[in-house]
Amino acid sequence: MSKVYIALQDNDESRYIVEAIEEDNPEVTVIHMPAMIRIENEGRLTVNRETVEEKMGRDWDVQELHVNLITLGGNVEEDDDSLSLHWNE
Amino acid sequence: MAAKKLNIKDKYRLLTRDLDWEYSYADRKEAFPYEDFEGIKITDWSKWEDPFRLTMDTYWKYQAEKEKKLYAIFDAFAQNNAHMNVSDPRYVNAIKIFLTGVSPLEYQAYQGFAHTGRQFGGVGARVACQMQSLDELRHVQTQIHAMSHFNKFFDGFQEYSHMHDRVWYLSVPKSFFNDARTAGPFEFMIAIGFSFEYVLTNLLFVPFMSGAAHNGDMATVTFGFSAQSDEARHMTLGLEVIKFLLEQHEDNVEIVQKWIDKWFWRGSRLLTIVAMMMDYMLPNKVMSWKEAWEVYFEEAGGALFKDLARYGIRMPKYSEIIEKEKEHISHQAWWTFYTHGHAAGFHTWIPTDEELDWLSEKYPETFDKYYRPRWELAKEMEAKGERFYTKGLPQLCTTCQIPMLFTEMDDPTQTSYRDTTYNGERYHFCSDGCKDIFEDEPEKFVQSWLPVHQIFQGNCGGPDVGDILSDFYHMNVGTDNMDMKGSPDELRWKQWKGVA
Ligand SMILES: [Fe+2]
Ligand SMILES: [Fe+2]
Ligand SMILES: [Zn+2]
Numbered sequence: 260m261s262k263v264y265i266a267l268q269d270n271d272e273s274r275y276i277v278e279a280i281e282e283d284n285p286e287v288t289v290i291h292m293p294a295m296i297r298i299e300n301e302g303r304l305t306v307n308r309e310t311v312e313e314k315m316g317r318d319w320d321v322q323e324l325h326v327n328l329i330t331l332g333g334n335v336e337e338d339d340d341s342l343s344l345h346w347n348e
Numbered sequence: 349m350a351a352k353k354l355n356i357k358d359k360y361r362l363l364t365r366d367l368d369w370e371y372s373y374a375d376r377k378e379a380f381p382y383e384d385f386e387g388i389k390i391t392d393w394s395k396w397e398d399p400f401r402l403t404m405d406t407y408w409k410y411q412a413e414k415e416k417k418l419y420a421i422f423d424a425f426a427q428n429n430a431h432m433n434v435s436d437p438r439y440v441n442a443i444k445i446f447l448t449g450v451s452p453l454e455y456q457a458y459q460g461f462a463h464t465g466r467q468f469g470g471v472g473a474r475v476a477c478q479m480q481s482l483d484e485l486r487h488v489q490t491q492i493h494a495m496s497h498f499n500k501f502f503d504g505f506q507e508y509s510h511m512h513d514r515v516w517y518l519s520v521p522k523s524f525f526n527d528a529r530t531a532g533p534f535e536f537m538i539a540i541g542f543s544f545e546y547v548l549t550n551l552l553f554v555p556f557m558s559g560a561a562h563n564g565d566m567a568t569v570t571f572g573f574s575a576q577s578d579e580a581r582h583m584t585l586g587l588e589v590i591k592f593l594l595e596q597h598e599d600n601v602e603i604v605q606k607w608i609d610k611w612f613w614r615g616s617r618l619l620t621i622v623a624m625m626m627d628y629m630l631p632n633k634v635m636s637w638k639e640a641w642e643v644y645f646e647e648a649g650g651a652l653f654k655d656l657a658r659y660g661i662r663m664p665k666y667s668e669i670i671e672k673e674k675e676h677i678s679h680q681a682w683w684t685f686y687t688h689g690h691a692a693g694f695h696t697w698i699p700t701d702e703e704l705d706w707l708s709e710k711y712p713e714t715f716d717k718y719y720r721p722r723w724e725l726a727k728e729m730e731a732k733g734e735r736f737y738t739k740g741l742p743q744l745c746t747t748c749q750i751p752m753l754f755t756e757m758d759d760p761t762q763t764s765y766r767d768t769t770y771n772g773e774r775y776h777f778c779s780d781g782c783k784d785i786f787e788d789e790p791e792k793f794v795q796s797w798l799p800v801h802q803i804f805q806g807n808c809g810g811p812d813v814g815d816i817l818s819d820f821y822h823m824n825v826g827t828d829n830m831d832m833k834g835s836p837d838e839l840r841w842k843q844w845k846g847v848a
Contacts, residue, residue: 261651266554268573293634294561294569295554322356322402325410326417328580329573330550332648334655335399335584339355346655 263333263344264299265306272315273327279310295329304333305343360401368471382467386532389597393470396592400581407479411486411578418490418574425567426497435563435631437502437841438832441694442556442629443495443568444504445621448693449521450552451491452512454575456525458484460536467533473592476585480541483578490574494567502837504694504829507822511693514808515821516742516799517621517685519749523796524618528611530792534593535607542586543611547649549579552622555640559630587652594659601660610788612664613781616645616673617748623678624685627707628699636710641674666781672757675711679719684753686726690737691813693823695832698726718760735831741800741813746775746793747782754778770794 267273290297333344465477499505528539557572623637689696742751756762766777777783809820
């Protein structure tokens with residue numbers, strides 16, 4: 260199974276997003292590099308709006324992710340409640 | 349009555365798909381004249397998927413937010429004289445290459461996506477290309493703004509656009525994009541949208557930018573990551589284009605594979621300069637070129653090609669050679685620039701002893717065996733006051749336009765050299781990959797504007813190299829170029845820092 264990945268700018272908003280990803284995808288690997296955070300997982304990774312909102316303590320639109328996104332790898336599925344990445348194999 | 353909030357899918361349907369119209373009096377074929385001349389078969393544009401479903405209103409909202417954040421940082425950078433915080437003045441030379449070699453490509457990408465988007469019959473693809481076109485314009489603008497600050501304090505930034513159109517090594521990135529933009533719209537999308545954006549730009553905009561942060565360059569990492577925040581959308585567009593073409597018709601598979609073979613080869617050649625920037629021009633190290641290549645090309649690209657295998661797509665041709673090159677190309681390129689340091693628009697230098705040790709550690713298979721001895725020799729010559737500059741002009745590859753600096757990958761002491769004849773003329777190449785590309789489109793590549801040929805034909809002024817550099821390239825000879833040691837950049841830096 261190949262790894263999907265997402266990288267975010269290392270900033271205050273991203274920290275909550277990373278926490279949410281870790282909570283919903285317990286298998287992920289989080290790699291800290293200068294100014295950025297890379298998160299990878301075998302096969303699939305999901306960012307859920309509800310979890311991010313809970314961590315941030317405010318409303319959060321899934322498309323806000325674009326503001327702090329650096330790169331990603333995998334097929335993207337996005338709707339009002341989540342963004343997920345996966346590879347078909 | 350309170351307005352009901354639309355969900356993303358409905359909004360996308362109304363604000364994107366619904367913008368299309370039927371042609372009642374115009375001929376659709378005439379409206380989209382380039383759609384089938386490449387042999388690509390589209391049976392149903394409505395099958396186009398855009399996973400991000402970004403609508404124009406949301407696009408402007410988030411882009412405005414990104415720009416506000418970015419410009420706040422540029423202001424802070426300038427107000428705090430933050431160019432003083434970079435790790436080492438040598439680092440700034442990587443940014444000179446960025447402005448002269450990369451930023452003009454952002455402008456070419458803007459032009460390319462504007463043109464290509466116009467040529468697509470499907471509205472989803474048209475809107476996505478329009479957004480990307482606007483993004484790319486933003487990238488070139490923000491890069492020029494960020495680097496205008498460095499231009500006040502360092503040499504070599506002043507004529508980036510003039511240089512991009514003329515200088516021998518800058519013809520490499522320029523001709524790469526010219527090739528893509530003069531192709532048909534679908535080849536452009538596979539070249540830039542897919543090969544370049546999905547796999548290759550990551551290597552410049554992710555590990556190199558992280559390196560910029562690690563070297564104290566807040567402005568560059570910020571424009572880099574701000575640009576890159578658009579890139580996730582560009583990558584997704586590239587992937588959607590390829591899946592769409594492969595699903596539309598089985599006859600498309602072979603055409604797309606040929607473009608993948610061409611553009612991955614061309615792209616890995618182009619990235620040679622990024623390899624050199626990563627390994628030699630970042631005084632504080634994040635990762636080696638080889639490590640970055642393994643993560644972003646081999647791992648990420650490998651996953652991508654496994655995913656595409658279900659359509660009958662295989663890894664790009666010459667992947668085995670590409671895999672070996674990660675051990676060599678950064679060293680071969682920096683040596684070439686070091687020995688041509690009088691003709692470059694930036695400074696070159698011998699790596700410090702700690703840097704040589706780092707390279708030995710990161711490249712245990714190749715550095716001590718093939719490359720370290722050259723630097724030890726260069727050090728000896730420099731110590732004797734005989735800093736080496738070559739007298740000759742390099743022979744260029746007709747396809748990638750890079751000087752013949754690459755070796756055979758199985759024998760790094762042997763320069764890789766190929767040739768072919770076409771209409772009675774002989775053409776020269778750096779590799780089988782570049783030769784194949786030429787032989788497939790000779791009428792296109794015989795028109796290449798090769799800087800060294802142009803110099804010899806008398807089209808660049810001269811006849812002395814010095815005159816060409818100053819009058820035709822607009823370099824300040826002796827100021828912008830030559831060794832970092834003793835350069836005005838280095839002297840000013842020492843004055844600012846109060847060291848002798
Ligand atoms: Fe860009
Ligand atoms: Fe882009
Ligand atoms: Zn070549």
